[in-house]
Amino acid sequence: MNMPVKTVQEWTKYSTTISWPKAMIIDGKPRAARDDSYVALVTPRDGSTVTQVPYASATDMDDAVAAARRAFDDGPWPRMAPKERKELLLAWVALMELNRTELAMMLSIEMGKPISDAWGIELRALINTYKWYAEIADKELDEISNVGGDDLALITREPVGVVAVVTPWNFPLTLSAWKIAPALAVGCTVVHKPADLTPLTAVRIAELALEAGIPAGVFNVLPGRGSVIGKGLGLHLGVDSLAFTGSTEVGRAYMEYAAQSNLKRVWLELGGKSANIILPDAPNLQEAIDTAAWGIFFNSGQMCTAPSRLILHKDIAEEVIAGVLAASRNFQPGDPFDPDTQMGPLASMSRRGEVQAHVDRALADGSTLATGGHSVDLGAPLTGGAYYEPTVFVDVHPDSALAQEEVFGPVLSVITVDNEDEAIRVANNSDYGLAAGLWAGSVSRVHKLSRQLRAGTVWVNCYEEGDLTVPFGGFKMSGNGRDKSRHALDKYTEMKTTYIKL
Numbered sequence: 001m002n003m004p005v006k007t008v009q010e011w012t013k014y015s016t017t018i019s020w021p022k023a024m025i026i027d028g029k030p031r032a033a034r035d036d037s038y039v040a041l042v043t044p045r046d047g048s049t050v051t052q053v054p055y056a057s058a059t060d061m062d063d064a065v066a067a068a069r070r071a072f073d074d075g076p077w078p079r080m081a082p083k084e085r086k087e088l089l090l091a092w093v094a095l096m097e098l099n100r101t102e103l104a105m106m107l108s109i110e111m112g113k114p115i116s117d118a119w120g121i122e123l124r125a126l127i128n129t130y131k132w133y134a135e136i137a138d139k140e141l142d143e144i145s146n147v148g149g150d151d152l153a154l155i156t157r158e159p160v161g162v163v164a165v166v167t168p169w170n171f172p173l174t175l176s177a178w179k180i181a182p183a184l185a186v187g188c189t190v191v192h193k194p195a196d197l198t199p200l201t202a203v204r205i206a207e208l209a210l211e212a213g214i215p216a217g218v219f220n221v222l223p224g225r226g227s228v229i230g231k232g233l234g235l236h237l238g239v240d241s242l243a244f245t246g247s248t249e250v251g252r253a254y255m256e257y258a259a260q261s262n263l264k265r266v267w268l269e270l271g272g273k274s275a276n277i278i279l280p281d282a283p284n285l286q287e288a289i290d291t292a293a294w295g296i297f298f299n300s301g302q303m304c305t306a307p308s309r310l311i312l313h314k315d316i317a318e319e320v321i322a323g324v325l326a327a328s329r330n331f332q333p334g335d336p337f338d339p340d341t342q343m344g345p346l347a348s349m350s351r352r353g354e355v356q357a358h359v360d361r362a363l364a365d366g367s368t369l370a371t372g373g374h375s376v377d378l379g380a381p382l383t384g385g386a387y388y389e390p391t392v393f394v395d396v397h398p399d400s401a402l403a404q405e406e407v408f409g410p411v412l413s414v415i416t417v418d419n420e421d422e423a424i425r426v427a428n429n430s431d432y433g434l435a436a437g438l439w440a441g442s443v444s445r446v447h448k449l450s451r452q453l454r455a456g457t458v459w460v461n462c463y464e465e466g467d468l469t470v471p472f473g474g475f476k477m478s479g480n481g482r483d484k485s486r487h488a489l490d491k492y493t494e495m496k497t498t499y500i501k502l
Protein backbone atom coordinates (compact mmCIF):
# COMPACT_ATOMS: atom_id res chain seq x y z
CA MET A 1 0.00 0.00 0.00
CA ASN A 2 1.37 3.43 -0.92
CA MET A 3 1.08 6.68 1.04
CA PRO A 4 -2.08 8.48 -0.10
CA VAL A 5 -0.57 11.94 0.36
CA LYS A 6 2.46 12.54 -1.81
CA THR A 7 4.15 15.92 -1.55
CA VAL A 8 5.48 18.09 1.25
CA GLN A 9 2.90 20.75 0.31
CA GLU A 10 0.05 18.23 0.56
CA TRP A 11 1.30 16.90 3.90
CA THR A 12 1.73 20.44 5.27
CA LYS A 13 -1.81 21.31 4.27
CA TYR A 14 -3.09 18.05 5.71
CA SER A 15 -1.34 18.80 9.05
CA THR A 16 -3.63 21.80 9.55
CA THR A 17 -6.74 19.61 9.33
CA ILE A 18 -5.83 17.32 12.26
CA SER A 19 -8.45 17.24 14.99
CA TRP A 20 -6.56 16.51 18.20
CA PRO A 21 -8.15 14.53 21.06
CA LYS A 22 -9.22 16.84 23.87
CA ALA A 23 -9.65 14.31 26.67
CA MET A 24 -8.00 11.24 28.16
CA ILE A 25 -9.74 7.85 28.17
CA ILE A 26 -10.79 6.41 31.53
CA ASP A 27 -13.40 3.69 32.03
CA GLY A 28 -14.60 3.80 28.44
CA LYS A 29 -15.18 7.55 28.37
CA PRO A 30 -13.24 10.59 27.21
CA ARG A 31 -12.79 13.01 30.09
CA ALA A 32 -10.70 15.96 31.21
CA ALA A 33 -8.37 15.75 34.22
CA ARG A 34 -10.30 16.16 37.49
CA ASP A 35 -8.30 19.31 38.23
CA ASP A 36 -8.72 20.45 34.61
CA SER A 37 -4.94 20.56 34.00
CA TYR A 38 -3.54 20.89 30.52
CA VAL A 39 -0.02 21.19 29.10
CA ALA A 40 1.12 22.48 25.74
CA LEU A 41 2.09 20.04 23.00
CA VAL A 42 5.10 21.55 21.21
CA THR A 43 6.25 20.09 17.90
CA PRO A 44 10.03 19.72 17.36
CA ARG A 45 9.40 20.39 13.65
CA ASP A 46 9.27 24.15 14.22
CA GLY A 47 8.90 24.70 17.97
CA SER A 48 5.28 25.83 17.75
CA THR A 49 2.53 24.89 20.20
CA VAL A 50 0.09 22.61 18.44
CA THR A 51 -2.61 22.00 21.01
CA GLN A 52 -3.24 21.51 24.74
CA VAL A 53 -3.01 18.05 26.29
CA PRO A 54 -5.23 17.02 29.21
CA TYR A 55 -2.84 16.14 32.01
CA ALA A 56 -3.70 13.47 34.58
CA SER A 57 -3.31 13.89 38.33
CA ALA A 58 -2.90 11.13 40.92
CA THR A 59 -6.71 11.11 41.35
CA ASP A 60 -7.23 10.44 37.65
CA MET A 61 -4.69 7.65 37.91
CA ASP A 62 -6.60 6.08 40.81
CA ASP A 63 -9.80 6.29 38.76
CA ALA A 64 -8.12 4.59 35.79
CA VAL A 65 -6.66 1.79 37.91
CA ALA A 66 -10.01 1.27 39.64
CA ALA A 67 -11.73 1.08 36.22
CA ALA A 68 -9.17 -1.44 34.95
CA ARG A 69 -9.54 -3.41 38.20
CA ARG A 70 -13.35 -3.57 37.86
CA ALA A 71 -13.07 -4.54 34.21
CA PHE A 72 -10.69 -7.33 35.16
CA ASP A 73 -12.41 -8.58 38.33
CA ASP A 74 -16.02 -8.35 37.17
CA GLY A 75 -16.12 -7.44 33.48
CA PRO A 76 -16.51 -9.56 30.37
CA TRP A 77 -13.01 -9.14 28.90
CA PRO A 78 -11.03 -11.84 30.77
CA ARG A 79 -14.08 -14.12 30.76
CA MET A 80 -15.04 -14.01 27.10
CA ALA A 81 -13.97 -16.78 24.74
CA PRO A 82 -10.55 -15.94 23.25
CA LYS A 83 -12.10 -15.93 19.77
CA GLU A 84 -14.45 -13.13 20.86
CA ARG A 85 -11.50 -11.07 22.12
CA LYS A 86 -9.84 -11.76 18.78
CA GLU A 87 -12.82 -10.39 16.85
CA LEU A 88 -12.89 -7.18 18.91
CA LEU A 89 -9.14 -6.69 18.54
CA LEU A 90 -9.43 -7.20 14.77
CA ALA A 91 -12.24 -4.62 14.62
CA TRP A 92 -9.84 -2.21 16.36
CA VAL A 93 -7.09 -3.05 13.84
CA ALA A 94 -9.49 -2.25 10.99
CA LEU A 95 -10.01 1.23 12.47
CA MET A 96 -6.25 1.75 12.83
CA GLU A 97 -5.92 0.90 9.13
CA LEU A 98 -8.70 3.31 8.26
CA ASN A 99 -7.04 6.09 10.29
CA ARG A 100 -3.46 5.31 9.30
CA THR A 101 -2.77 8.60 7.56
CA GLU A 102 -4.14 10.71 10.41
CA LEU A 103 -2.15 8.73 13.02
CA ALA A 104 1.04 9.02 10.93
CA MET A 105 0.63 12.78 10.69
CA MET A 106 -0.07 13.14 14.42
CA LEU A 107 3.09 11.16 15.15
CA SER A 108 5.15 13.26 12.77
CA ILE A 109 3.89 16.41 14.48
CA GLU A 110 4.32 15.08 18.03
CA MET A 111 7.92 13.87 17.82
CA GLY A 112 9.18 14.94 14.40
CA LYS A 113 9.39 11.51 12.80
CA PRO A 114 9.77 11.78 9.01
CA ILE A 115 6.34 11.17 7.53
CA SER A 116 7.60 8.32 5.31
CA ASP A 117 8.88 6.48 8.39
CA ALA A 118 5.78 7.34 10.41
CA TRP A 119 3.40 6.04 7.72
CA GLY A 120 5.57 3.30 6.22
CA ILE A 121 7.38 1.88 9.23
CA GLU A 122 5.71 2.81 12.49
CA LEU A 123 2.06 2.58 11.44
CA ARG A 124 2.78 -0.68 9.66
CA ALA A 125 4.40 -2.06 12.83
CA LEU A 126 1.48 -0.87 14.97
CA ILE A 127 -1.12 -2.52 12.75
CA ASN A 128 0.86 -5.74 12.27
CA THR A 129 1.48 -6.09 16.00
CA TYR A 130 -2.19 -5.79 16.98
CA LYS A 131 -3.17 -8.10 14.14
CA TRP A 132 -0.59 -10.72 15.14
CA TYR A 133 -1.62 -10.80 18.80
CA ALA A 134 -5.34 -10.70 17.92
CA GLU A 135 -4.78 -13.77 15.76
CA ILE A 136 -2.86 -15.59 18.47
CA ALA A 137 -5.57 -14.93 21.09
CA ASP A 138 -7.49 -18.12 20.24
CA LYS A 139 -4.54 -20.30 19.28
CA GLU A 140 -2.72 -20.80 22.57
CA LEU A 141 -3.25 -24.19 24.22
CA ASP A 142 -2.65 -25.21 27.81
CA GLU A 143 -0.90 -28.36 29.08
CA ILE A 144 -1.77 -31.54 30.95
CA SER A 145 1.04 -33.17 32.90
CA ASN A 146 1.64 -36.88 32.64
CA VAL A 147 1.49 -37.49 36.41
CA GLY A 148 0.03 -41.01 36.00
CA GLY A 149 -2.14 -43.12 38.29
CA ASP A 150 -5.50 -41.71 39.22
CA ASP A 151 -4.24 -38.15 39.22
CA LEU A 152 -4.62 -35.38 36.69
CA ALA A 153 -2.56 -32.19 36.67
CA LEU A 154 -3.47 -29.17 34.57
CA ILE A 155 -0.96 -26.47 33.78
CA THR A 156 -2.89 -23.40 32.72
CA ARG A 157 -2.05 -19.78 32.04
CA GLU A 158 -4.30 -17.07 33.38
CA PRO A 159 -4.16 -13.34 32.70
CA VAL A 160 -2.04 -11.61 35.34
CA GLY A 161 -4.63 -8.85 35.94
CA VAL A 162 -4.25 -5.10 35.63
CA VAL A 163 -1.17 -4.20 33.57
CA ALA A 164 0.39 -0.73 33.61
CA VAL A 165 2.26 0.13 30.41
CA VAL A 166 4.72 3.05 30.49
CA THR A 167 6.35 3.92 27.20
CA PRO A 168 8.79 6.36 25.57
CA TRP A 169 8.43 8.70 22.64
CA ASN A 170 10.95 7.35 20.09
CA PHE A 171 8.74 4.57 18.65
CA PRO A 172 5.69 5.42 20.71
CA LEU A 173 3.15 3.38 18.78
CA THR A 174 5.26 0.30 18.11
CA LEU A 175 6.74 -0.02 21.59
CA SER A 176 3.31 0.44 23.23
CA ALA A 177 1.72 -2.09 20.87
CA TRP A 178 4.42 -4.66 21.72
CA LYS A 179 3.10 -4.56 25.31
CA ILE A 180 -0.58 -3.61 25.09
CA ALA A 181 -1.51 -6.07 22.31
CA PRO A 182 -0.28 -9.27 24.05
CA ALA A 183 -1.62 -8.09 27.42
CA LEU A 184 -5.11 -7.53 25.99
CA ALA A 185 -4.99 -10.69 23.86
CA VAL A 186 -4.62 -12.91 26.95
CA GLY A 187 -7.42 -11.08 28.82
CA CYS A 188 -5.59 -8.51 30.96
CA THR A 189 -6.82 -4.93 31.33
CA VAL A 190 -4.43 -2.04 30.75
CA VAL A 191 -3.61 1.46 31.99
CA HIS A 192 -1.22 3.15 29.55
CA LYS A 193 0.93 6.15 30.39
CA PRO A 194 2.48 7.43 27.18
CA ALA A 195 5.56 9.67 27.16
CA ASP A 196 5.11 13.39 27.69
CA LEU A 197 6.22 14.09 24.12
CA THR A 198 3.75 11.71 22.45
CA PRO A 199 0.49 11.71 24.44
CA LEU A 200 -2.18 12.25 21.83
CA THR A 201 -1.46 9.48 19.33
CA ALA A 202 -1.89 7.18 22.35
CA VAL A 203 -5.24 8.77 23.23
CA ARG A 204 -6.39 8.61 19.60
CA ILE A 205 -5.68 4.87 19.53
CA ALA A 206 -7.74 4.45 22.71
CA GLU A 207 -10.61 6.37 21.09
CA LEU A 208 -10.50 3.84 18.25
CA ALA A 209 -10.61 1.00 20.81
CA LEU A 210 -13.89 2.38 22.16
CA GLU A 211 -15.24 2.76 18.64
CA ALA A 212 -14.34 -0.88 17.96
CA GLY A 213 -16.36 -2.00 20.99
CA ILE A 214 -13.57 -2.88 23.45
CA PRO A 215 -15.49 -2.82 26.77
CA ALA A 216 -15.23 0.07 29.23
CA GLY A 217 -12.24 0.00 31.58
CA VAL A 218 -10.29 -2.55 29.52
CA PHE A 219 -7.96 0.04 27.99
CA ASN A 220 -7.34 3.38 29.72
CA VAL A 221 -4.88 6.06 28.59
CA LEU A 222 -3.50 8.72 30.90
CA PRO A 223 -1.21 11.44 29.59
CA GLY A 224 0.71 12.74 32.60
CA ARG A 225 4.07 13.37 34.17
CA GLY A 226 6.41 10.37 34.57
CA SER A 227 7.38 11.35 38.09
CA VAL A 228 3.68 11.46 39.10
CA ILE A 229 1.70 9.01 36.95
CA GLY A 230 4.57 6.66 36.03
CA LYS A 231 5.79 6.50 39.60
CA GLY A 232 2.21 6.29 40.90
CA LEU A 233 1.49 3.27 38.70
CA GLY A 234 4.77 1.69 39.81
CA LEU A 235 3.74 2.00 43.45
CA HIS A 236 0.02 1.25 42.96
CA LEU A 237 -1.39 -1.70 44.86
CA GLY A 238 -4.09 -2.14 42.20
CA VAL A 239 -1.53 -2.85 39.45
CA ASP A 240 -0.42 -6.49 39.06
CA SER A 241 2.25 -6.11 36.40
CA LEU A 242 4.10 -3.21 34.82
CA ALA A 243 5.79 -3.18 31.43
CA PHE A 244 8.19 -0.33 30.71
CA THR A 245 10.43 0.84 27.88
CA GLY A 246 12.78 3.73 28.56
CA SER A 247 15.99 4.63 30.31
CA THR A 248 17.90 2.25 32.54
CA GLU A 249 17.71 4.83 35.33
CA VAL A 250 13.90 4.89 35.34
CA GLY A 251 13.80 1.10 34.85
CA ARG A 252 15.77 0.73 38.07
CA ALA A 253 13.24 3.01 39.81
CA TYR A 254 10.39 0.72 38.68
CA MET A 255 12.04 -2.24 40.39
CA GLU A 256 12.28 -0.14 43.54
CA TYR A 257 8.61 0.92 43.27
CA ALA A 258 7.63 -2.76 42.99
CA ALA A 259 9.77 -3.68 45.98
CA GLN A 260 8.21 -0.86 48.01
CA SER A 261 4.64 -1.85 47.10
CA ASN A 262 3.17 -5.20 46.06
CA LEU A 263 6.06 -6.93 44.22
CA LYS A 264 4.17 -6.44 40.98
CA ARG A 265 5.89 -8.10 38.04
CA VAL A 266 8.16 -5.56 36.35
CA TRP A 267 9.26 -5.99 32.73
CA LEU A 268 11.92 -3.68 31.40
CA GLU A 269 13.21 -2.85 27.95
CA LEU A 270 15.97 -0.32 28.58
CA GLY A 271 18.90 1.42 27.00
CA GLY A 272 21.56 0.14 24.65
CA LYS A 273 24.99 0.91 23.24
CA SER A 274 25.01 -1.61 20.47
CA ALA A 275 28.22 -2.73 18.80
CA ASN A 276 28.27 -3.21 15.04
CA ILE A 277 31.37 -5.23 14.07
CA ILE A 278 32.65 -5.27 10.50
CA LEU A 279 35.35 -7.82 9.65
CA PRO A 280 37.42 -7.94 6.46
CA ASP A 281 35.51 -10.94 5.04
CA ALA A 282 32.12 -9.18 5.21
CA PRO A 283 30.34 -10.50 2.10
CA ASN A 284 29.26 -7.06 0.87
CA LEU A 285 31.29 -4.22 2.33
CA GLN A 286 29.24 -1.49 0.66
CA GLU A 287 26.04 -2.89 2.18
CA ALA A 288 27.76 -3.01 5.58
CA ILE A 289 28.77 0.65 5.17
CA ASP A 290 25.34 1.84 4.04
CA THR A 291 23.62 -0.08 6.83
CA ALA A 292 26.01 1.27 9.47
CA ALA A 293 25.14 4.83 8.42
CA TRP A 294 21.42 4.21 8.08
CA GLY A 295 21.37 2.41 11.43
CA ILE A 296 22.74 5.32 13.42
CA PHE A 297 20.88 8.10 11.60
CA PHE A 298 17.47 6.38 11.25
CA ASN A 299 14.97 8.04 13.64
CA SER A 300 17.76 10.59 14.32
CA GLY A 301 19.60 7.91 16.31
CA GLN A 302 16.80 7.85 18.89
CA MET A 303 16.62 4.11 19.09
CA CYS A 304 17.71 1.77 21.85
CA THR A 305 19.18 -0.64 19.28
CA ALA A 306 21.02 2.08 17.30
CA PRO A 307 24.40 0.68 16.21
CA SER A 308 26.18 3.51 17.98
CA ARG A 309 29.57 1.78 18.32
CA LEU A 310 31.00 0.85 14.93
CA ILE A 311 33.86 -1.60 15.55
CA LEU A 312 36.13 -1.97 12.54
CA HIS A 313 38.95 -4.40 11.83
CA LYS A 314 42.04 -2.31 11.02
CA ASP A 315 42.36 -3.80 7.50
CA ILE A 316 39.09 -2.26 6.31
CA ALA A 317 38.77 0.68 8.73
CA GLU A 318 39.91 3.39 6.33
CA GLU A 319 37.56 2.29 3.53
CA VAL A 320 34.57 1.92 5.86
CA ILE A 321 35.12 5.28 7.56
CA ALA A 322 35.33 7.03 4.19
CA GLY A 323 32.14 5.25 3.10
CA VAL A 324 30.23 6.10 6.27
CA LEU A 325 31.25 9.77 6.03
CA ALA A 326 30.06 9.87 2.42
CA ALA A 327 26.78 8.15 3.34
CA SER A 328 26.19 10.56 6.24
CA ARG A 329 25.70 13.35 3.68
CA ASN A 330 22.42 11.66 2.67
CA PHE A 331 21.08 12.19 6.17
CA GLN A 332 21.20 15.98 6.40
CA PRO A 333 18.18 16.83 8.57
CA GLY A 334 15.05 17.99 6.80
CA ASP A 335 11.37 18.81 7.22
CA PRO A 336 9.62 15.70 8.58
CA PHE A 337 6.60 16.47 6.38
CA ASP A 338 8.75 16.03 3.25
CA PRO A 339 8.38 12.41 2.08
CA ASP A 340 12.02 12.50 0.88
CA THR A 341 13.41 13.42 4.31
CA GLN A 342 15.47 10.59 5.77
CA MET A 343 16.34 12.29 9.07
CA GLY A 344 14.03 14.73 10.82
CA PRO A 345 14.60 16.74 14.00
CA LEU A 346 15.35 15.32 17.44
CA ALA A 347 12.20 14.83 19.49
CA SER A 348 12.56 18.08 21.47
CA MET A 349 14.86 21.02 22.08
CA SER A 350 15.80 19.53 25.41
CA ARG A 351 16.84 16.25 23.70
CA ARG A 352 18.97 18.35 21.32
CA GLY A 353 20.67 20.00 24.30
CA GLU A 354 21.45 16.58 25.77
CA VAL A 355 22.95 15.34 22.50
CA GLN A 356 25.08 18.49 22.28
CA ALA A 357 26.30 17.91 25.85
CA HIS A 358 27.48 14.39 24.91
CA VAL A 359 29.28 15.80 21.85
CA ASP A 360 30.94 18.59 23.84
CA ARG A 361 32.14 16.14 26.46
CA ALA A 362 33.55 13.82 23.78
CA LEU A 363 35.48 16.75 22.31
CA ALA A 364 36.79 17.70 25.75
CA ASP A 365 37.83 14.04 26.27
CA GLY A 366 39.94 14.19 23.08
CA SER A 367 37.76 12.13 20.69
CA THR A 368 38.24 13.03 17.03
CA LEU A 369 35.22 14.60 15.34
CA ALA A 370 35.12 13.55 11.68
CA THR A 371 31.85 15.24 10.74
CA GLY A 372 28.86 17.05 12.32
CA GLY A 373 28.68 18.06 15.95
CA HIS A 374 26.30 21.02 15.61
CA SER A 375 22.65 22.00 15.65
CA VAL A 376 21.11 22.97 12.32
CA ASP A 377 18.79 25.89 11.60
CA LEU A 378 16.63 25.04 8.58
CA GLY A 379 15.44 28.64 8.30
CA ALA A 380 11.89 30.00 8.34
CA PRO A 381 9.36 28.55 8.90
CA LEU A 382 11.35 25.73 10.58
CA THR A 383 13.81 27.91 12.54
CA GLY A 384 12.48 26.74 15.91
CA GLY A 385 12.96 23.05 15.04
CA ALA A 386 15.30 20.68 16.93
CA TYR A 387 17.52 19.70 13.99
CA TYR A 388 21.00 18.23 14.45
CA GLU A 389 23.77 17.21 12.07
CA PRO A 390 24.70 13.58 11.42
CA THR A 391 27.82 13.24 13.57
CA VAL A 392 30.73 10.80 13.45
CA PHE A 393 33.64 10.47 15.87
CA VAL A 394 36.64 8.29 14.94
CA ASP A 395 39.45 6.76 17.03
CA VAL A 396 37.09 6.66 20.00
CA HIS A 397 38.53 5.03 23.11
CA PRO A 398 36.37 2.02 24.07
CA ASP A 399 36.28 3.13 27.72
CA SER A 400 35.40 6.77 27.00
CA ALA A 401 32.05 8.23 28.05
CA LEU A 402 31.09 8.53 24.38
CA ALA A 403 31.60 4.78 23.87
CA GLN A 404 29.87 3.83 27.10
CA GLU A 405 26.86 6.15 27.44
CA GLU A 406 23.68 6.08 25.40
CA VAL A 407 23.58 9.36 23.42
CA PHE A 408 20.19 8.72 21.79
CA GLY A 409 21.02 10.98 18.89
CA PRO A 410 22.66 10.81 15.44
CA VAL A 411 26.16 10.34 16.86
CA LEU A 412 28.40 7.45 15.80
CA SER A 413 31.54 6.30 17.64
CA VAL A 414 34.03 4.45 15.46
CA ILE A 415 36.51 2.15 17.21
CA THR A 416 39.30 0.37 15.31
CA VAL A 417 40.58 -3.02 16.51
CA ASP A 418 43.44 -5.34 15.53
CA ASN A 419 41.61 -8.66 15.38
CA GLU A 420 38.26 -10.37 15.96
CA ASP A 421 38.99 -11.35 19.58
CA GLU A 422 39.55 -7.70 20.38
CA ALA A 423 36.34 -6.84 18.49
CA ILE A 424 34.33 -9.15 20.75
CA ARG A 425 36.05 -7.85 23.90
CA VAL A 426 35.27 -4.26 22.95
CA ALA A 427 31.69 -5.14 21.95
CA ASN A 428 31.04 -6.81 25.32
CA ASN A 429 32.71 -3.97 27.23
CA SER A 430 29.37 -2.33 28.05
CA ASP A 431 26.81 -2.34 30.83
CA TYR A 432 24.20 -2.78 28.12
CA GLY A 433 23.37 -5.89 26.08
CA LEU A 434 20.43 -5.15 23.86
CA ALA A 435 21.70 -5.85 20.35
CA ALA A 436 24.78 -6.27 18.19
CA GLY A 437 25.67 -6.48 14.52
CA LEU A 438 28.27 -8.74 12.92
CA TRP A 439 29.39 -8.54 9.32
CA ALA A 440 31.50 -11.57 8.34
CA GLY A 441 31.65 -14.20 5.61
CA SER A 442 32.87 -17.44 7.14
CA VAL A 443 29.99 -19.52 8.49
CA SER A 444 32.00 -20.96 11.35
CA ARG A 445 33.30 -17.51 12.31
CA VAL A 446 29.75 -16.15 12.33
CA HIS A 447 28.54 -18.97 14.60
CA LYS A 448 31.53 -18.71 16.92
CA LEU A 449 31.47 -14.95 17.29
CA SER A 450 27.69 -14.48 17.51
CA ARG A 451 27.66 -16.90 20.47
CA GLN A 452 30.27 -14.78 22.21
CA LEU A 453 28.30 -11.55 21.87
CA ARG A 454 26.37 -10.79 25.07
CA ALA A 455 23.25 -9.29 23.52
CA GLY A 456 19.55 -10.16 23.21
CA THR A 457 19.66 -9.89 19.41
CA VAL A 458 22.63 -10.43 17.10
CA TRP A 459 22.12 -9.34 13.52
CA VAL A 460 24.46 -11.06 11.04
CA ASN A 461 25.12 -9.31 7.72
CA CYS A 462 22.09 -7.08 8.36
CA TYR A 463 20.82 -4.70 11.05
CA GLU A 464 17.40 -3.88 12.56
CA GLU A 465 15.81 -6.79 10.70
CA GLY A 466 12.92 -8.38 12.54
CA ASP A 467 9.67 -10.23 12.52
CA LEU A 468 6.89 -10.54 15.07
CA THR A 469 7.77 -14.19 15.57
CA VAL A 470 11.15 -13.35 17.13
CA PRO A 471 11.59 -12.02 20.67
CA PHE A 472 13.13 -8.64 21.47
CA GLY A 473 14.83 -7.62 24.70
CA GLY A 474 18.10 -7.25 26.49
CA PHE A 475 20.88 -8.91 28.43
CA LYS A 476 22.55 -7.14 31.37
CA MET A 477 21.34 -3.58 32.10
CA SER A 478 19.28 -3.48 28.92
CA GLY A 479 16.43 -5.11 30.82
CA ASN A 480 14.55 -8.36 31.31
CA GLY A 481 11.72 -10.28 29.69
CA ARG A 482 10.98 -10.13 25.99
CA ASP A 483 8.62 -8.13 23.78
CA LYS A 484 7.21 -9.63 20.55
CA SER A 485 6.71 -13.31 19.70
CA ARG A 486 4.81 -15.89 21.74
CA HIS A 487 7.33 -15.32 24.55
CA ALA A 488 5.80 -11.90 25.28
CA LEU A 489 2.64 -13.69 26.44
CA ASP A 490 4.59 -15.05 29.44
CA LYS A 491 4.78 -11.51 30.84
CA TYR A 492 1.03 -11.10 30.98
CA THR A 493 0.05 -14.51 32.32
CA GLU A 494 0.45 -16.38 35.58
CA MET A 495 1.01 -20.12 35.41
CA LYS A 496 -1.33 -22.24 37.52
CA THR A 497 -1.09 -25.90 38.50
CA THR A 498 -4.37 -27.64 39.26
CA TYR A 499 -3.65 -31.07 40.73
CA ILE A 500 -6.73 -33.33 40.78
CA LYS A 501 -7.27 -36.64 42.59
CA LEU A 502 -9.76 -38.33 40.29
Ligand SMILES: NC(=O)C1=CN([C@@H]2O[C@H](COP(=O)(O)OP(=O)(O)OC[C@H]3O[C@@H](n4cnc5c(N)ncnc54)[C@H](OP(=O)(O)O)[C@@H]3O)[C@@H](O)[C@H]2O)C=CC1
Nearest residue numbers: 167168195196225226227230231246247250270304406408
Ligand atom coordinates in the same frame (compact mmCIF):
# COMPACT_ATOMS: atom_id res chain seq x y z
N1 LIG B 1 14.93 1.94 25.52
C1 LIG B 1 14.49 2.95 24.84
O1 LIG B 1 13.93 2.76 23.81
C2 LIG B 1 14.59 4.30 25.35
C3 LIG B 1 15.69 4.76 26.03
N2 LIG B 1 15.73 6.03 26.44
C4 LIG B 1 16.94 6.52 27.11
O2 LIG B 1 16.55 7.37 28.17
C5 LIG B 1 17.11 8.67 28.02
C6 LIG B 1 16.15 9.69 28.57
O3 LIG B 1 14.96 9.71 27.78
P1 LIG B 1 13.55 9.90 28.50
O4 LIG B 1 12.48 10.06 27.55
O5 LIG B 1 13.72 10.96 29.52
O6 LIG B 1 13.37 8.44 29.13
P2 LIG B 1 12.65 8.06 30.48
O7 LIG B 1 13.10 6.71 30.87
O8 LIG B 1 12.78 9.16 31.45
O9 LIG B 1 11.11 8.03 30.02
C7 LIG B 1 10.43 6.90 29.58
C8 LIG B 1 9.05 6.85 30.25
O10 LIG B 1 9.20 6.81 31.67
C9 LIG B 1 8.48 7.89 32.27
N3 LIG B 1 9.18 8.38 33.46
C10 LIG B 1 10.06 9.42 33.56
N4 LIG B 1 10.47 9.58 34.82
C11 LIG B 1 9.83 8.66 35.57
C12 LIG B 1 9.85 8.32 36.96
N5 LIG B 1 10.59 8.98 37.85
N6 LIG B 1 9.08 7.30 37.39
C13 LIG B 1 8.31 6.63 36.51
N7 LIG B 1 8.24 6.90 35.19
C14 LIG B 1 9.01 7.89 34.70
C15 LIG B 1 8.43 8.93 31.16
O11 LIG B 1 7.39 9.85 31.40
P3 LIG B 1 7.56 11.38 30.86
O12 LIG B 1 7.67 11.30 29.40
O13 LIG B 1 6.30 12.00 31.33
O14 LIG B 1 8.79 11.94 31.51
C16 LIG B 1 8.20 8.07 29.93
O15 LIG B 1 6.85 7.67 29.82
C17 LIG B 1 17.38 8.77 26.54
O16 LIG B 1 18.38 9.67 26.30
C18 LIG B 1 17.77 7.37 26.20
O17 LIG B 1 19.11 7.20 26.53
C19 LIG B 1 14.66 6.87 26.25
C20 LIG B 1 13.56 6.47 25.59
C21 LIG B 1 13.46 5.15 25.04
Ligand SMILES: CCCCCC/C=C/C(=O)O
Nearest residue numbers: 121125171174303304305
Ligand atom coordinates in the same frame (compact mmCIF):
# COMPACT_ATOMS: atom_id res chain seq x y z
C1 LIG C 1 9.27 -1.08 13.20
C2 LIG C 1 10.56 -1.07 13.85
C3 LIG C 1 10.49 -0.43 15.17
C4 LIG C 1 11.54 -0.96 16.01
C5 LIG C 1 11.63 -0.17 17.23
C6 LIG C 1 12.63 -0.75 18.12
C7 LIG C 1 13.05 0.26 19.09
C8 LIG C 1 13.24 -0.04 20.31
C9 LIG C 1 13.59 1.00 21.30
O1 LIG C 1 14.12 2.04 20.92
O2 LIG C 1 13.32 0.73 22.48
